[in-house]
Amino acid sequence: MIQLTTPVSEADVRSLKVGDEVAITGTVFTGRDAVHKYLHEGGLLPPGVSFQGGVLYHCGPVIIKDEQDSWKCVAAGPTTSIREEPYQWQVIRDFGLRGVIGKGGMGERTVEACKQYGCVYLHAVGGAAQVLAECIKRVPNVYFMEQFGAPEAIWEFQVVSFPAVVTIDAHGNSLHKEVLAVSQAELAKYL
């Protein structure tokens, strides 16, 4: 398991390769469909949010207020990333992301952006909302709650040893492309 601490340097990101298992510690911001469309259309990040050297998490968590009136993350697995394919390359380019956590993989434009700007796609286990919520130690802030609703808001998470696998590295490799090609060839044998 490779330890990855935010802010992440370009050198750290470039040293990762497809298949590496990583544990992420530090600050992670969530952002999914509404946030990506908003940024793509020229929206600005709210004061207090910076993606420079940062890690973005495709996630719409279940969060409630606890007895002390603090946010408590009840469940927080990844959402399907491919929906952000039209926007992700631009968010990587314009906001300095070093890592994107999600599930299901992403397409060619994101693979290219990862290579060009130094970013990796980190695949978390889809549906594993409890194991992943355990790694979220604190939820200091939320942004765009009113505008986008709870699942689509930008949540700020303090995470410790959040597990993920590098499935798109910063060298143009994608596990998703490989598995698709292998499975396509296999299926042809059985038709």
Next chain:
Amino acid sequence: MNVLQDSLLELIRRTSTEIPDDVHKAILGALEREKQGTIAASAMKIIEQNIALAKTKSQPICQDTGSIIFYVDCPMGFDQIGFEQAAREAVKMATRKGFLRQNSVDSITGRNDGTNVGPGSPILHFHQHAPEEVSVRLVLKGGGCENVGAQYSLPNEKLKANRDMDGCRKVILDAVLQAQGKGCGPGILGVCIGGDRATGYEFSKQQFLRKLEDSNPNPDLDKLERDIVDTANKLGIGPMGFGGRTTLLGAKIGVLNRLPASYFVSISYMCWAYRRQGVALDFAGRIQKWLY
């Protein structure tokens, strides 16, 4: 809260936080099959830990608590309007308690009022039956797996799929290939051969009420179900699409008559976080037994 609301809240809580035994058994089998030291085996281990943790903490297995689909079998004279009201209240309560995510969005304005109640949510299917008993089954189906569902119209020239069982097999396997890991595999397929576009998809989802270990009473469909699972598991898509030995945990196929002009094959994909539970209720709405 009345008795029925309490029972439905408990049904929602248990469906969201505990995987049914038949599914758990299949997941443990998949965990054993994956080669040790691979990322597929790591993913299956995390899945297994997650199932245990969700149950212990009584918190959602997956944060996408999905479409809320009730299937109600009820006797003649049953108060469906009262049931619907109780179901809506139970959904609101379950959302406040964090068993369900605030998951229902106005499609035009994008507004999420945080209640999970609105047009199309929750979904209720009533079916009248002869016994006095009321049984309520609940499926929570997440959006990631819903998005990889597919409906094919046969013949399909590109896939060389004709209007026969072999054509059905080809399009079902194509759906598995297209889904890759995006639907949170290892998955379970619900399939309907025939019907119109709406009933086809609806009936494909109803297949998820079947237990994984059952056999299809129709020998042709039984054979196809087994073949789909065996073949899919040779493709190397694996858990999460990481590559590996288990791509599907099951396939359940139903059939409806069709019009001479139409031949639809409708495929719903269920993620490994297969949340399905049911209860038999007495006259007062108290839980008599659990159905899975």
